[in-house]
Amino acid sequence: MSWEKNVRRVEPYVAGEQPKREGVIKLNTNECPYPPSPEVGKIQEEMDYGKLRLYPDMHAEKLVHALADYYHVKPEQVFVGVGSDDVLAMAFMTFFYGDKPILFPDITYSFYNVWAEVFRIPYKVCALDSDFRIRKEDYLRSNGGIVIPNPNAPTGVLEDVSLFEEIIAENPDSVVIVDEAYVDFGGTSMIPLINQYDNLMVVQTFSKSRAMAGARIGFAIGNEKLIHYLKDVKFSFNSYTMNMPAIEMGTAAVLDDAYFKEMIGKIVKTREWTKEQLKRLGFSFADSKANFLFVSHEKVPAKDIFLALKANNIYVRHWDKERISNYLRITIGTDEQMEKLVAFLENYLK
Amino acid sequence: MSWEKNVRRVEPYVAGEQPKREGVIKLNTNECPYPPSPEVGKIQEEMDYGKLRLYPDMHAEKLVHALADYYHVKPEQVFVGVGSDDVLAMAFMTFFYGDKPILFPDITYSFYNVWAEVFRIPYKVCALDSDFRIRKEDYLRSNGGIVIPNPNAPTGVLEDVSLFEEIIAENPDSVVIVDEAYVDFGGTSMIPLINQYDNLMVVQTFSKSRAMAGARIGFAIGNEKLIHYLKDVKFSFNSYTMNMPAIEMGTAAVLDDAYFKEMIGKIVKTREWTKEQLKRLGFSFADSKANFLFVSHEKVPAKDIFLALKANNIYVRHWDKERISNYLRITIGTDEQMEKLVAFLENYLK
Incomplete structure (x- = not known):
């Protein structure tokens, strides 16, 4: 024993x-x-390290507002976390809590099945076709949630927004997470569709296009109810995750478009x-x-x-x-x- | 639906x-x-923000080694996280995975029951006596794990190390987490006992005595096997949690004793x-x-x-x-x- x-x-x-x-x-x-951005460097110099004695703003409002302005959404539609891995892990915990298997591609970001296993979420992988493209029909069967990157990783293949829109529209009973870690390099974001589909959650990261992997910042954008559920789980876990330097420097990066x-x-x-x-x-x-x-x-x-x-x-x-x-x-x-x-x-x- | x-x-x-x-x-x-420490301020100024483009060291080795040296333990006996809340939440997930209820005081840190609920861990609270002291016998019955702060919060009451040692020794089948968030203000840490008791995990934080709540740094010290299990769960969740500024500034704080x-x-x-x-x-x-x-x-x-x-x-x-x-x-x-x-x-x- x-x-x-x-x-x-x-x-x-x-x-x-x-x-x-x-x-x-x-x-x-x-x-x-x-x-x-050099603006991030300026903030680094100007930051008052003495303020580190205080807890950071648990809502990271400065960063949340900067992102909301940038993407033309409401602050209540934005959730930030310690890299998109933190955001995605919280989303798996929050939205994939049913009995049916969640769906994602066979060739994709290798953390999806790791989270499914650690949280005991049943899952099925859907084989990409021989050109590494998504077969839409795979995602039109009964499921407990869907997560797909666009562009996909590690293939780099970008699918049309209309394909995703069909999957989202056909799955009103599941949250569909579109992982847009790489969208800034040539894709079209689904963010403008969040008011139309309340089951759509878009995830992005500062680690690639915003050159801030070392700051650990990721975010999700979705309808307010969905973001609210995500926050409830996050705040049951650890209220203060985004540290002061991440909030300050992340905001500076967003502002320098x-x-x-x-x-x-x-x-x-x-x-x-x-x-x-x-x-x-x-x-x-x-x-x-x-x-x-x-x-x-x-x-x-x-x-x-x-x-x-x-x-x-x-x-x-x-x-x-x-x-x-x-x-x-x-x-x-x-x-x-x-x-x-x-x-x-x-x-x-x- | x-x-x-x-x-x-x-x-x-x-x-x-x-x-x-x-x-x-x-x-x-x-x-x-x-x-x-002013050394934290120096690091803030000297930090190369350009390095933020890279992922931080997922093992936060610099910080881990500084803590290991400071507490005279091996680096393999140290785990760092995004505040002690992150460390404790990971520990609950990792070590409290049995069927028996975990035990903690009725008056204590208010996150313990929140984590137990979010991770579906059965728990029993043990009433402190009328002087807010721990009744040792409460922790000598069958359980799936134990977590107690010393000094306790929000009471501030410090128990003798010998009382904890008895609880730890009598519970070889449970991990006993001693939450030492406030120990630096007048308590005696149990860290020197980790080699004697492989079921002891000590948790501390930079948010109080190290004046760095805004940097989000917490840590656990325990035997290597225990820390290894904790790391496995952590790395299934989010590999890169400690950002570059936290690692750099946290290390500077530890060095200025x-x-x-x-x-x-x-x-x-x-x-x-x-x-x-x-x-x-x-x-x-x-x-x-x-x-x-x-x-x-x-x-x-x-x-x-x-x-x-x-x-x-x-x-x-x-x-x-x-x-x-x-x-x-x-x-x-x-x-x-x-x-x-x-x-x-x-x-x-x-």
Whole structure:
């Protein structure tokens, strides 16, 4: 007998490697290659560290209002959390509390099944077609909830808003979470539809397009009733999650829209250049609208390329998983980083 | 039919008021009246906001190592989280997964029953005696886990380490969580006993004695196996919770021990002065070893005093709850703040 019999045992999620040494070209966790807005830097300098003695604003009102203004919604329609993982985990706890299985794609963000397991939520995965596209009919059967990223990860494939709208409209008895972590790089957000569909929750993050993975900020936008339920669960858990620096610096980032758009423009340009180069080198891939490419080479196995890149201090992501083991996910870095990647591959694949 | 039938509905926790206007004497949430170490301020200035583009170190190694060194334990025996609420919530999820009820005092931190309810953990509350002391025998019966603060909150009463040691030794089949949020103000930590008892987990926070409520940092110390289980659950939930500013500034706070001790010395001195004054004014209270007093007046109902103080911009905490409705919890502020409190009460109680 021992206390261990009362322990909840789980398989921990394995995240992408975070090499600590300098000189690595890090294209494995979809971070932004550029720093956040200089306005964020200003706030860092101006912040009064003495105020850290006080609890932060548990409603993070400053940040919530900035987001509400930016997306033309009401503050009561915005929920913020410690990265979109926090927001999504709370949403799984809150909205997927029925007996029917929730649905998500077989190839998708790898935390969905982890949360389903830790919260004991039944789930079914729906196979993407051979072009990594969603088969709409899979989501039109009985279910306890739906979560799909758009663009999807790690494929980068963007589906049309109309496809999602049909899924949402056909599922009035389920909350449909659209995970828009990568939408800013070329997709169309579903946020404008939240007043039309009360079962729609859109999730976004500051970790990619807003270049603030280190600040841990994610958010959800949905109708007020839905956001209210989410807040009730969150406040039963931990009232004060967003710390003062995250609230202050996150707000500054939202307010500097010109910088945000400029940075995204650069990443999209680099992505399109990288697509051409990789095609030329014999890679194939579904068209990506995210800040990464999901590529497969016509001759050389993905794992070999992955290891060769790693040995040369270029980190990309590879999964030893069914259907995707011959693919690499390559984050779009700076022009210089992508030129180095292409130069290495050019030589390696010769 | 609607998506609402699948919603987990909870009673949200109600935290102490956080008045936003200036000029309030805020003695209601046990914050530290002094700023964090000037070293924290230096780190704030020196931090490279450009690094926010990267994910933070998910293991928060810098902070974990600083804490391990400070408390003379191994880094593998330390777990950090977003405030002690995050650490405690994860611990409830991880260790209280059996069928037997967990035990905690009837008068205690008000989040324990909230977590038990949200995670569907059966629980029994054990009544403190009339002096607000723990009755040891209550914790020597069959249970699925135990959580007790020492000093207890909101009473401020400190129990001897030997009492806890007996409870821990007699419960080898349960994890015993000792919540030491307030231990630095005059208690003795149980951390040195973690190698002796593998079912002991000690939780502390940066929100009180380390003056960093706004940074959201809490931690647990226990044997390696126990910390390992806790990490597995945490990493299934959200890998990256501690943001870069929290890791950097938290580490700086731990390293400046001289400042930490000086600040605590000041608070303890103010607390002892306040005790004398309140006694003189007709208040009675169990002796507090925390950074607050839990007081009752011989003639005037607590609620009347609470409202009178509030009307005069002095915020203290009052609960309309059985057994404690005639008590006020008063955080120890600066000398000046406590003098103002005493002056007001002197006049009000005349």
